[in-house]
Every structure is written in C-alpha cells, then in structure tokens.
Amino acid sequence: MSSNETVIFAQGLTKVFKDFWGRSKARAVDGIDFEVKRGEVFGLLGPNGSGKSTTVKMLLGLLYPTRGRISVFDHSPRHVQTKARIGYLPEESYLYRYLNSDETIDFFGSLFHVDSKERRERAEQLIEMVGLHNARRRHVGEFSKGMQRRIGLAQALINDPDLIVLDEPTSGLDPIGCREIKDLILTLAERGKTVILSSHLLADVEDVCDRAMILYGGRVQAMGTMSELLANRDATRITAPTLSRETMDRVLTLIREDTGSDEVRVDNPTQNLESLFLNIVEQARQEESETSGATSGNRVAEYLRGDASGNRADRVLDHLTRAVDEATPGKVPDAAKPTETVDIDKLAGLAKAEPAQQADVAAKKEENLDKANEKLGGLLGD
Amino acid sequence: MWPIAKQTLKAAIRYRFVVAMVVALLVIVFGIPLLVKSDGTAKGTVQLVLTYTLGSTTALLGIASLWMGCGTLAREIEDNVMQMVAVKPIARWQVWLGKWLGIMLLNAALMVPTGLAIFFLINARANSQELNEFEKAKLQNEVLVSRSSVREPERDFSISRQRAYLYALLVAEGKTEYTEAEQALRMSVTGPEHILSFRPDYPRLVEQAQGKPSDEVLSKLEELENDAVRISKASHEIILPGQSQIWEFQIQTNIVEEINKKPIYLRFKFNADDEYDPKSHTLWFAVGEGTNKRWPPEGAFKEMNRGSSAFHEEQLPIGIVPDKGPQNGLVRVHFMNRNSERPIIFLMEDGPMILYHDGGFGMNLFRGLLIIYFWLGLISAIGLMASSFLSFPVATFMSLGILLISASTGTLEQIIEEGGITGINHETGKKDESSMLDGAAIFFAKGAVKITTSIWGYSPVDSLSDGRTIKWSTLLSAFVWIVLIMSGLVMAVGVYMFHRKELALPNPTASMN
Numbered sequence: 001m002s003s004n005e006t007v008i009f010a011q012g013l014t015k016v017f018k019d020f021w022g023r024s025k026a027r028a029v030d031g032i033d034f035e036v037k038r039g040e041v042f043g044l045l046g047p048n049g050s051g052k053s054t055t056v057k058m059l060l061g062l063l064y065p066t067r068g069r070i071s072v073f074d075h076s077p078r079h080v081q082t083k084a085r086i087g088y089l090p091e092e093s094y095l096y097r098y099l100n101s102d103e104t105i106d107f108f109g110s111l112f113h114v115d116s117k118e119r120r121e122r123a124e125q126l127i128e129m130v131g132l133h134n135a136r137r138r139h140v141g142e143f144s145k146g147m148q149r150r151i152g153l154a155q156a157l158i159n160d161p162d163l164i165v166l167d168e169p170t171s172g173l174d175p176i177g178c179r180e181i182k183d184l185i186l187t188l189a190e191r192g193k194t195v196i197l198s199s200h201l202l203a204d205v206e207d208v209c210d211r212a213m214i215l216y217g218g219r220v221q222a223m224g225t226m227s228e229l230l231a232n233r234d235a236t237r238i239t240a241p242t243l244s245r246e247t248m249d250r251v252l253t254l255i256r257e258d259t260g261s262d263e264v265r266v267d268n269p270t271q272n273l274e275s276l277f278l279n280i281v282e283q284a285r286q287e288e289s290e291t292s293g294a295t296s297g298n299r300v301a302e303y304l305r306g307d308a309s310g311n312r313a314d315r316v317l318d319h320l321t322r323a324v325d326e327a328t329p330g331k332v333p334d335a336a337k338p339t340e341t342v343d344i345d346k347l348a349g350l351a352k353a354e355p356a357q358q359a360d361v362a363a364k365k366e367e368n369l370d371k372a373n374e375k376l377g378g379l380l381g382d
Numbered sequence: 383m384w385p386i387a388k389q390t391l392k393a394a395i396r397y398r399f400v401v402a403m404v405v406a407l408l409v410i411v412f413g414i415p416l417l418v419k420s421d422g423t424a425k426g427t428v429q430l431v432l433t434y435t436l437g438s439t440t441a442l443l444g445i446a447s448l449w450m451g452c453g454t455l456a457r458e459i460e461d462n463v464m465q466m467v468a469v470k471p472i473a474r475w476q477v478w479l480g481k482w483l484g485i486m487l488l489n490a491a492l493m494v495p496t497g498l499a500i501f502f503l504i505n506a507r508a509n510s511q512e513l514n515e516f517e518k519a520k521l522q523n524e525v526l527v528s529r530s531s532v533r534e535p536e537r538d539f540s541i542s543r544q545r546a547y548l549y550a551l552l553v554a555e556g557k558t559e560y561t562e563a564e565q566a567l568r569m570s571v572t573g574p575e576h577i578l579s580f581r582p583d584y585p586r587l588v589e590q591a592q593g594k595p596s597d598e599v600l601s602k603l604e605e606l607e608n609d610a611v612r613i614s615k616a617s618h619e620i621i622l623p624g625q626s627q628i629w630e631f632q633i634q635t636n637i638v639e640e641i642n643k644k645p646i647y648l649r650f651k652f653n654a655d656d657e658y659d660p661k662s663h664t665l666w667f668a669v670g671e672g673t674n675k676r677w678p679p680e681g682a683f684k685e686m687n688r689g690s691s692a693f694h695e696e697q698l699p700i701g702i703v704p705d706k707g708p709q710n711g712l713v714r715v716h717f718m719n720r721n722s723e724r725p726i727i728f729l730m731e732d733g734p735m736i737l738y739h740d741g742g743f744g745m746n747l748f749r750g751l752l753i754i755y756f757w758l759g760l761i762s763a764i765g766l767m768a769s770s771f772l773s774f775p776v777a778t779f780m781s782l783g784i785l786l787i788s789a790s791t792g793t794l795e796q797i798i799e800e801g802g803i804t805g806i807n808h809e810t811g812k813k814d815e816s817s818m819l820d821g822a823a824i825f826f827a828k829g830a831v832k833i834t835t836s837i838w839g840y841s842p843v844d845s846l847s848d849g850r851t852i853k854w855s856t857l858l859s860a861f862v863w864i865v866l867i868m869s870g871l872v873m874a875v876g877v878y879m880f881h882r883k884e885l886a887l888p889n890p891t892a893s894m895n
Binding site for chain 1: 392397887
C-alpha cells in the first residue's frame with residue numbers, strides 16, 4: 001500500500017544532549033539518514049539508548065536536531081498544521097491522571113478542532129475499540145499500565161491521523177492487547193496510513209513492519225525491508241504437509257545429492273506461544289468468562305476502518321504472507337538474490353509424482369487460512 | 383486555547399485546589415471582622431474590616447495565582463504530559479495563553495463569591511441594629527459610598543532659564559511702566575522664576591553659563607534654581623502664624639445641582655513641627671467666601687481641633703456649592719492660622735480636596751476588585767513565565783523573589799538614597815565613593831521602584847475604605863498598564879522561552895540547543 005509520497009525525510013540527523021554549561025553529554029543520534037513513504041509500516045529497532053526515542057521525538061518536534069534536517073509531510077516537525085495529521089503514542093502514559101477515559105479523548109480531540117458531536121462519536125468508538133468501555137468513568141490515574149496504554153492509543157487515533165508514531169506500543173500490554181495493536185497497525189497501513197513503530201521487541205517489528213531501521217549508538221546499523229533484513233541467504237526452508245516416510249527419504253536423498261552436504265534437518269513446525277495463548281483466550285471468551293479489566297475482541301473504530309473495513313481479515317492475512325511474495329526472486333534486489341542450492345525442476349518432478357498429496361496440501365492450506373481468518377476476524381470485530 | 387484553559391480550570395477543581403481556596407477565603411472574609419480591633423466607631427471598624435479583608439484576599443489570591451502559574455506549566459512539562467499537548471495542532475503560544483486564561487478563570491471564579499460576600503457582610507454590618515442613626519448615616523455617607531474628589535489645579539513650578547533671565551533683568555531695571563511684551567513676560571513667569579529675580583547674581587550666572595561654562599558656574603546655577611523651586615513650593619505649603627491660605631476647587635457646573643443634594647466633604651491633612659509627637663491643633667476654616675452660602679454663616683471661621691499627620695474629613699453643609707453666576711461650581715476654602723507660634727503645613731501631595739458623592743459602594747467595590755484581578759493577571763503571568771524555562775520549585779522561588787522585591791520598595795528606596803549598597807559613611811549616611819556595583823544597584827533599584835510603584839500605585843484598598851471613587855478612567859489606565867503592557871511583556875518573555883523549550887529533554891539539567 002506504500003506510495004512514492006515521502007512522509008518523513010531525515011538527512012544527517014544528529015542530536016547531542018548538552019549540560020547546563022553547554023558541554024556535550026551524550027550523542028544520542030549521530031548523522032542518520034532515512035526516508036519513510038506513505039503507507040509504510042516502518043520499524044525503529046534498537047536496544048535501550050540506541051536513539052530510537054530521540055529520533056521519534058525529533059520527528060514530533062519535541063526535541064530539536066543539533067545538526068541535520070528532518071521534515072514531516074514536507075514541513076518542519078514544529079509546523080502546527082502538520083501536527084493535525086499525526087497521532088502519537090508515547091512510550092509511557094503521559095496523560096492527565098484526573099481525567100476519565102471520555103474526558104481524555106474529548107480533550108485531545110478538541111485540540112484537533114474536531115467538533116463536539118464528532119468527538120463524542122469517535123470517543124465512543126475508540127473506547128469500545130481499546131476495550132475500556134467498562135472503565136470509561138474511571139480516572140486514568142487509577143488505570144493499570146496496560147489500560148493506560150490502551151487509552152493512550154485511543155487518543156493517538158482521535159484525529160484519524162495520516163502518520164501514526166507508536167513508541168513501544170505493546171509495552172505493558174497482555175498478549176491479547178499486543179496482538180490487537182499489531183492488527184490495528186496493519187489495518188491502518190491498509191488504509192494508506194504511515195506507521196512508525198519504535199520498539200526493542202523484535203517480534204513486534206517483525207510481525208507488522210514493511211521496513212525497519214536498526215539503530216545502535218545513535219547510528220544506523222542496518223535498514224531495509226523485513227525480508228531483506230531477515231532472509232538467511234545460506235539456507236533454504238521447504239514447508240509441506242506431513243510427508244510419508246518414503247517421500248521424505250526420496251526428498252532428502254535428492255537434496256543431499258544436489259547439495260553434497262549432510263546438513264539437512266527435518267522437523268515438525270510448531271506454532272508460536274502467542275498463537276497458542278490467543279487460541280486459549282479465544283476459547284475462554286467464547287465461554288463468556290467475565291473480567292473487570294480491559295476486554296478484547298472489539299471492533300476497530302468505524303472512522304478508522306474507512307474503506308478497508310470490508311474484508312479486513314483477508315488483507316491482514318495477505319500482509320502476513322506478503323513476506324513470502326517479497327522473497328520471490330522477482331522482488332528481491334539482484335544483489336541480495338540468494339544462490340539456489342536445490343534443483344527446482346527435481347522438486348517439481350517430485351511434486352508431480354504425488355498428485356493426491358498435492359490436492360491434500362491445497363485443501364489443508366485453505367482450511368488453515370479459513371481458521372486464521374476466523375480468528376483475526378474475531379479479534380478485529382468483523 | 384479554550385480547551386487548554388478549561389483543562390487548567392478542571393485540574394484546579396479535581397485536585398481540590400478550589401475547595402481549599404474557597405475555605406481559606408471564607409475564613410478571611412468571615413474571620414477578620416471577628417478579630418479586628420478598631421477605634422470603637424462604626425466607621426473605623428468598617429474601614430479596618432475592608433482594608434484587612436481586601437488586603438488578605440489579595441495576598442491569598444496572589445500567592446495562589448503564583449502557585450498555579452508555576453505549577454500548571456512546570457509540572458506538566460516535568461510529568462511529560464505537555465509532550466502530548468505539544469504534538470497536537472496547537473501553537474506553543476496558544477498553550478501558554480490558554481494556561482493563563484485558565485488561571486484567570488479560576489481567579490474570577492474565586493473573586494466573584496468573595497466580592498459578593500464582602501459586599502453583603504459590610505452592608506449587613508452598616509445596617510446592624512446595634513448602630514444608631516448617626517453612625518449609620520456616617521457610614522453611608524463616608525464609607526459605603528463612591529465619592530469623587532476635586533483638587534486645585536496643579537501649580538507650575540518649572541523654570542525656563544531664558545524667561546527667568548529676562549524677567550530678572552526687567553526687575554533689575556526697576557521700571558514702573560511696561561511695554562506690551564514686558565507685561566506679557568511679567569504675567570507668564572512662574573513662582574520660582576519670580577523668586578530668582580530677587581537673586582542679583584542670577585543673570586550673571588546665566589550669562590556665564592552660555593558658551594563653555596565651568597562646572598562651578600553650572601553647579602551654582604542649579605543650586606539657585608533648586609532653591610527657588612523649594613522656596614516657591616514652601617510658600618504655598620507653609621502657613622505661618624497670622625497668615626492665611628485660600629484654595630479654590632472648581633466643580634463641573636453640569637453636576638453642581640446633583641452634588642448639592644448630598645453633603646460634600648473637605649478632606650485635608652496637615653503637619654506641624656511635632657512630627658515625632660503628633661498632637662491636636664486648632665484650625666480655622668471658612669468655606670464659600672464671597673457667596674451667599676458661606677460656612678460658617680455668621681462670617682466667622684469654623685474652629686476645630688484636629689491631630690496632625692493624619693487625614694481628616696469635614697462634612698460641609700448640603701447645597702454649599704454655588705450653582706449660578708460667575709462662581710458657579712467654585713468652592714473657595716479659606717484657612718487661617720491663628721496660632722501664636724506654630725506654622726501649619728499643608729503638603730501639596732496631601733493637599734486639601736473636596737469630596738462629593740457620585741455613586742454607590744457596590745460599583746466602586748467592583749472596580750476595585752477588577753484592579754486586584756489585573757494584579758492577579760500579572761502575578762500569574764510571572765509564575766507562568768518562570769515555569770516556561772525553570773523547574774517547578776525553582777520557578778516558584780524565582781517568582782516569589784520577584785514579588786518580595788516588588789513589596790520591599792522601602793529597602794530599594796534606601797539604596798537609592800544612600801547612593802549604593804557598599805561602604806556607607808555612617809556620619810553622612812551616604813557613600814563617599816561609588817563603585818560599579820553601586821551604580822548597578824542604583825540602576826536596578828530605580829527601575830524596580832519605578833515599575834512596582836506604578837503597579838501597586840493603583841491600589842484600590844485605601845480608596846474603598848475611604849469611600850473614594852475609583853474612576854473608570856483609572857480602571858482603564860490600570861488595565862492598559864498592568865495587563866496590556868506589564869503582563870504583555872512578561873507573556874512575551876514566557877512565550878518565547880516556552881517556544882524554545884525542548885519538551886522531551888531526558889533530564890531537567892540538560893540545556894537547550
């Protein structure tokens with residue numbers, strides 16, 4: 001969904017923190033260059049103190065660069081009108097503790113000059129979306145960290161922003177909340193929104209980002225699409241439905257003959273812990289267990305869904321499988337193209353030898369997709 | 383800006399700041415009358431209650447405004463909440479002004495009930511069954527009223543060196559007949575210029591002062607002129623035994639009829655040579671000489687015993703202001719010093735004046751409270767300005783320091799008088815030699831005194847307790863000076879500092895780029 005329109009442009013961006021006497025204390029960001037296009041989900045990765053938050057705060061106009069240039073929608077980050085297009089979720093809850101959820105959303109909405117009727121409607125949908133409808137009259141100061149993250153996310157979306165900056169969005173959230181936020185990011189990206197995700201949780205970035213920049217010591221250590229960054233050029237993985245012993249032996253023999261190596265490993269794929277957890281909670285929810293805290297499985301706010309609301313779950317799945325598409329030879333830059341060590345023709349021949357099994361695989365894949373669709377649909381509220 | 387103002391107000395309510403303030407103000411308004419010890423008269427008691435209540439209310443609201451000003455911005459910056467506001471499409475100046483507006487809304491919300499409570503409490507006391515009719519009338523006519531004043535036109539004590547020179551030459555000629563130009567010159571000289579004509583060395587010194595005069599000549603000339611001003615002023619202020627003085631007060635003719643329906647007052651203060659032991663002296667006044675409304679009527683002087691160094695008000699008969707003829711609206715006050723040995727001094731700044739009724743206490747109180755409200759606006763702006771670049775405790779400390787300096791003009795005036803802050807010669811009470819530090823201290827002290835006097839000079843407390851009108855023109859002038867100019871300057875500095883501030887600095891000691 002990304003386009004050629006540049007949303008963020010940074011060149012030689014440097015931030016040096018100084019003490020009272022003007023002496024340099026720390027070089028938090030050191031001459032970084034990057035560009036983010038419209039519709040991209042862009043990850044800022046790095047350990048603590050690597051310069052992620054400083055970069056985020058410079059692009060929000062909360063810190064001023066010592067050197068270099070940064071523009072957002074072709075304007076200075078301090079340009080007031082530009083801020084109307086930005087939503088920001090900080091790494092901590094920086095909210096008024098004495099306001100309740102409704103008042104919080106209403107206040108931040110009023111700063112965007114959203115009229116009161118529209119504010120009320122959006123607040124209603126957002127609070128529903130982040131699962132705080134049971135706690136909307138409670139003061140934010142009484143909220144758990146996770147609930148504060150949820151209301152923080154809601155306020156970040158009150159203006160239906162074109163650029164969403166999320167600093168450690170899943171920090172303090174339970175796995176359901178994490179999943180919901182990731183799904184929301186994907187939904188927003190589908191609508192052409194640009195998302196900046198700053199995190200040191202690698203799984204977060206891997207799950208949702210199109211591109212990522214890895215920072216260390218204030219400098220860019222790596223940058224590229226997820227497939228570029230994650231591809232292991234020295235190995236190939238084949239995933240197939242369960243194979244018979246004979247087929248397995250023949251495949252292994254063929255691969256060993258072709259590669260001349262014994263380093264071939266066969267195992268059963270496992271689902272990750274997040275998937276397992278979500279399945280269990282989903283089951284419990286269907287049994288209607290009550291909770292006094294934040295709830296899950298709520299609808300993405302209508303105004304945020306826009307035209308993308310039709311079959312969002314499908315598109316989420318498309319996105320999740322996009323990494324596979326992008327890894328095909330045609331989409332990877334030549335310089336990064338992996339050397340094929342397996343004879344594709346031979347593999348195709350093997351596949352032809354097992355037509356019945358191929359049909360089973362297709363059916364199984366369809367079934368898996370349906371299940372995933374159903375699960376995400378439930379989480380997203382469709 | 384409005385959402386920020388509402389938010390600021392809401393914060394004060396949610397943190398129970400408003401409740402605490404209301405309780406404190408109620409304690410002041412209802413508690414002070416129970417504690418005040420006055421001279422025993424109803425008028426004295428009400429004046430004291432008004433003075434202390436308004437003074438305490440102003441002090442409390444002033445400190446609260448300062449606290450709010452420092453806290454609302456600095457704390458939000460320190461808690462990082464301001465980051466959430468700053469990333470929204472609202473300019474920094476709007477945030478700053480929104481905060482100020484919020485504090486002013488809070489002040490208004492606190493001042494309205496306080497003002498109403500003061501008004502009804504004072505009126506209840508004035509109508510108390512314990513007071514006799516005389517005391518009630520006195521209160522209604524002299525305190526719970528709004529009275530305007532008329533003073534004599536300001537006398538001209540300036541000196542034009544050229545005119546004084548020409549006049550001195552003319553006098554030296556000893557003429558008895560004058561040309562038209564000479565007559566015009568005679569009519570135009572001021573009091574000091576007339577006195578200079580008796581100094582034979584003055585024309586010579588003026589001639590020497592042309593071209594390249596020596597310091598000695600200039601110094602002598604200056605000394606002569608200053609003496610002339612002093613003597614001229616003193617001749618109007620000091621009334622020697624056996625001498626008299628006449629003051630004339632011109633009241634606007636179009637309001638004479640209205641004024642004559644109620645009593646008018648002669649307000650005066652005098653000094654005698656008993657400055658350190660003020661006591662009662664006998665004074666003789668006559669009002670309305672040359673008219674058929676003279677007081678006392680029999681042609682004598684009204685004899686009264688009054689203490690020195692204090693203001694007095696004498697009620698004059700109703701209808702004493704001439705309402706027709708060439709003396710329409712003119713009140714002539716004749717003072718006679720029949721003491722055998724004591725001169726009586728009426729300083730011009732305390733000069734006698736005529737007070738006349740021109741409105742009610744309620745509206746006057748309203749105008750007075752508005753001036754206090756303007757002060758609170760300035761104090762809030764100072765607090766916000768300090769918190770735009772300092773942490774909460776430091777901003778509070780700095781703002782309190784500014785308030786303390788503004789309240790201690792006595793010390794500052796002493797610095798100016800002594801010529802600095804170092805090395806005072808205890809014999810002369812002045813400095814022998816001035817250093818740069820003294821120069822800087824005097825410069826700072828003069829500036830501070832000038833500014834603070836101009837701000838606190840609008841104080842409505844004395845006017846309200848004396849039943850004197852706070853004019854709308856005074857109110858407008860106070861608004862322009864205190865709110866538009868002084869607060870505006872403070873706001874400009876505060877907004878600039880806030881605009882430059884990096885709101886996400888990792889620690890408070892890191893500096894701006």
